Amino acid sequence: MKQSNFERKFSRYAISNLSLYLVIGYAIGYAIYYLFPDLYEYITFDPYLILHGQIWRLVSWVVTMPEALGLFTIIMLFFYYSVGNNLEYTWGKYRYNVYIFSGMLFTIIGAFLLYAILIIMCNTTGEYETVLNAVGMSYSGTSVTDLAVIYRGIGMGIGNFVSTYYINMSIFLAFAATYPNAEVLLYFIIPIKVKWLGVLYGAFIFAEILQGSWVTRMMVITSLLNFMIFFLQTRNKLSPYQIKRKREYRKNIRQATQPKYENGAKHKCAICGRTELDDPNLTFRYCSKCSGNKEYCQDHLFTHTHC
Structure with a gap:
């Protein structure tokens, strides 16, 4: 794969073994959630609070929990760590870094775009209850003079849609597209080719998009936009071998x-x-x-x- 001028210039700054740092970040997020639950509220994504000075949330949300902690979650994190390392070895650390960080960037852009759309809807239609319900928040009959409370509720609601779950999902989907014939043991017993697991993941995502609200569709699509771009760019490129x-x-x-x-x-x-x-x-x-x-x-x- 030919290096671009941009890659030759910035590849020196790429992070080696990025998957390990992601898993360590998740471990920190779980520790904060269970040991310091009040502190956890200060690291989640919230566009309203970010625009009001809490800019660390642009970064801190990447250590929030992808799923509730359990044995299956721990196994899946080790699995994502393994496939992430394989992708980094195959693509090189620069391209793997670009893939992961672009997924995070697209998620942030999608969240702010959604926030802007909902604020515009509030200002033009006055349908506060509809807007808040769209992001899973309840409406308490706040007066027009307290729009800041409405905006704060929208920000909190959007924060619930911003998750590292789709970062892990994009890692596996890229692995399935790169190594379609690799085999894994489903439940540590049943051998199955990765491409079929990729198809199953894709079916779940497609069902989520079809059955979810337009807010859900927008956040899912933007969060996985890095994989969509990757798939379109590499479907006719070299095989891993x-x-x-x-x-x-x-x-x-x-x-x-x-x-x-x-x-x-x-x-x-x-x-x-x-x-x-x-x-x-x-x-x-x-x-x-x-x-x-x-x-x-x-x-x-x-x-x-x-x-």
Whole structure:
């Protein structure tokens, strides 16, 4: 996969082992929820409070609980950690970082867009009860002069829709699209290909979109927009096996500049055994179609049998 100029410039800042930090963040979120429940209210997403100075909520919400804590949740978090690591190895840490952080960014944009739409509806229609009910909040007959209370309720309601659940969902969906024929043990017993689990996840999401309100549809779609973009961009790209081969090929090229033979030679033809010490005019190349760390001189690069 060819690097873009943007990637070459900013890949140095990419976070390695990002999935581990996500799981650690969830552990912190669970600890805060059960040990300091009052503090937990200060880390959830709330567009109203963010616009009134609590800007840390733009970041702190990513450690909130994706689901209620239980044995199944713990197992799933370890599973997401495993598939996330596989994606990072296959794509590289830069692309994996972009995928995860773009999912978070799209979620934030979707939440603020929803907040703006609901505020406009309040100001133009005066249907406060309808607006509050759309985000799961109750209406207590607040007067028009107390619109700030209405806006606060809208912000709290939207916060209930902003969850790290869809971040984990997008990780698995990307893994299923990248490794469709990989097998996992369902309930630790039944072997099943990942693509069928991906189809099942997709069916659940589709049902949620169909049966949910327009608010639910909007938040689900924006939260998974990173996967939709990824799927459209990569459906005709290289398979994971081809990507791995190219990564190994580039690694071999980097190692070629270091002496690796007892006589101090850096290159050696796998057919005739000649090195650059035998003939300084010889040119050596790795073959991308051969397995292993094999390079050939100019006389045998195009005439050898691939293995």
